[in-house]
Amino acid sequence: MRRHREWVRHLICAFVRDSEQAEDLAQEVFCRVHERRGDYVAQGKFTAWLKRVAVNVARDYLRRRKRAVLVPLETVENTLAEDSAFDPAAAFASRMLREEIREAITSLPQEQRQVLILHYFGERSVEQIAAATNSPIGTVKSRLFHSRRRIREALAAAAAAAQEQTEQGAKNR
Amino acid sequence: MKDEMMIRMSTETCGVLANVGKHYPIEFRYLHHSYNALLQAAQANHPADAFLRALPKLEGDISDVSPQEMHILFAQLRIALESLQESSPGEAARLAAAADR
Numbered sequence: 001m002r003r004h005r006e007w008v009r010h011l012i013c014a015f016v017r018d019s020e021q022a023e024d025l026a027q028e029v030f031c032r033v034h035e036r037r038g039d040y041v042a043q044g045k046f047t048a049w050l051k052r053v054a055v056n057v058a059r060d061y062l063r064r065r066k067r068a069v070l071v072p073l074e075t076v077e078n079t080l081a082e083d084s085a086f087d088p089a090a091a092f093a094s095r096m097l098r099e100e101i102r103e104a105i106t107s108l109p110q111e112q113r114q115v116l117i118l119h120y121f122g123e124r125s126v127e128q129i130a131a132a133t134n135s136p137i138g139t140v141k142s143r144l145f146h147s148r149r150r151i152r153e154a155l156a157a158a159a160a161a162a163q164e165q166t167e168q169g170a171k172n173r
Numbered sequence: 174m175k176d177e178m179m180i181r182m183s184t185e186t187c188g189v190l191a192n193v194g195k196h197y198p199i200e201f202r203y204l205h206h207s208y209n210a211l212l213q214a215a216q217a218n219h220p221a222d223a224f225l226r227a228l229p230k231l232e233g234d235i236s237d238v239s240p241q242e243m244h245i246l247f248a249q250l251r252i253a254l255e256s257l258q259e260s261s262p263g264e265a266a267r268l269a270a271a272a273d274r
Contacts, residue, residue: 096238096245100227101252120248123191148256152224159223 004047005030008054015058015134025061029054055131062134091121104154105147112147115140174214176254182211183251190244205231205238208246215254224253 008029013022032053092102105113114133118124126144130137186204209230216225228249231238 091241091245091248094242094245096229096242096249098227098229098249101249116252120187120252121245123187123244145259148252149259151252152256155224155227159226 004050008050011051011054012058015055016061021061025057026054029057032057052131059131059134092117100155100158101151104151104158107154108147108150112143112150115143116147116151119144174211174218176215176218176258179211179215180251180254180258182207183247183254186247187244187251190240190247204243204247205235208243208250211247212250215250219257222253222257224256228253 005026009019009022009026012025012029013019016022016025029050033050036053091097092105105116108116111133115129118129118132119126124132126137126140129135130140133140186207190204209232212225212228212230216222219225229246231246
């Protein structure tokens with residue numbers, strides 16, 4: 001418990017934005033873990049299971065408080081990147097990401113950009129993103145759908161504009 | 174090769190690359206052949222598609238390509254193909270309705 005206490009408290013604080021409340025909720029997390037220790041199947045990582053319990057405790061508290069707390073993009077990305085092999089932000093800056101696609105992703109609304117980067121470049125599942133962003137799974141799926149469509153439309157528009165420029169250039173010669 | 178198969182292969186490759194170096198060391202550089210083959214097949218299926226045309230082919234010296242960079246290549250391909258599946262009007266309406274449920 002001592003080994004995990006600090007990061008659990010930090011994770012909960014990112015959701016509830018109240019360090020004192022986060023301390024109390026972290027205690028609740030470890031109580032739940034003790035009560036439900038029979039539920040943990042020793043196949044996956046214990047920290048991953050513990051993280052899920054912590055996120056659920058934070059969400060339950062927010063639901064009880066009946067106050068929506070907007071989780072900043074940076075907080076979500078930092079939270080999810082803790083045990084990820086990949087840094088989604090680094091992926092976005094990579095030379096392998098085509099500039100046209102990077103521009104199209106940059107022009108997306110923040111919520112759509114967030115889920116697209118986390119899902120495709122951070123290899124996070126829809127369920128993980130929903131938990132970290134405090135959103136329904138359907139909302140995450142919808143944002144992914146719309147983000148893909150917007151990128152496709154942006155690239156098609158860019159290609160059409162480039163084609164038009166080429167044809168205009170050929171006419172002017 | 175059908176788009177569904179290419180999406181599946183890209184998705185599974187992305188999953189494997191996400192674990193390279195994290196859980197077990199594997200040789201991944203042979204994957205550039207797979208990537209180029211998938212890209213070529215996708216472009217052959219959809220020769221007029223601007224998104225697929227924008228994707229790079231991996232050529233020349235690939236010794237400095239990291240697992241993350243290889244992952245990005247497959248991820249871009251995956252986004253392009255998944256968005257193509259949704260671009261038919263009937264499929265788009267069906268998927269939007271499913272997402273909103």
